[in-house]
Amino acid sequence: MKKNAPFIGYSLIFLGVAFIVVDTSALFHMYYFHYVFIIVGVVILLTYYLTTRKEKSLLCRIGFHKFEHVGWDDDVPFRLIYRCQRCGYEKKVIRSSGGGGP
Numbered sequence: 001m002k003k004n005a006p007f008i009g010y011s012l013i014f015l016g017v018a019f020i021v022v023d024t025s026a027l028f029h030m031y032y033f034h035y036v037f038i039i040v041g042v043v044i045l046l047t048y049y050l051t052t053r054k055e056k057s058l059l060c061r062i063g064f065h066k067f068e069h070v071g072w073d074d075d076v077p078f079r080l081i082y083r084c085q086r087c088g089y090e091k092k093v094i095r096s097s098g099g100g101g102p
């Protein structure tokens, strides 16, 4: 059950958005029904990430890392290395040439 939590959360959000897009207000007389789907989905996702991840910062656990540019990848040209200031999580981003970055 716990392993399926992200899938259920994303499914609910997707369904809620889909209901809004196709405008099913004719079917559901309560218009806020769509938003209930999305809110419940977000709550499930947040609960899952907050309880399963180990990062110290709550924001990091739900994916809001505070990245800073720490260097360039040696293997791939134009690949930047970012590291989170709070938890040390690293990500690599390929930047297309000619962007005039920092």
Ligand SMILES: [Zn+2]
Pocket: 055, 057, 060, 064, 065, 066, 084, 085, 086, 087, 088, 089
């Ligand atoms: Zn982080």
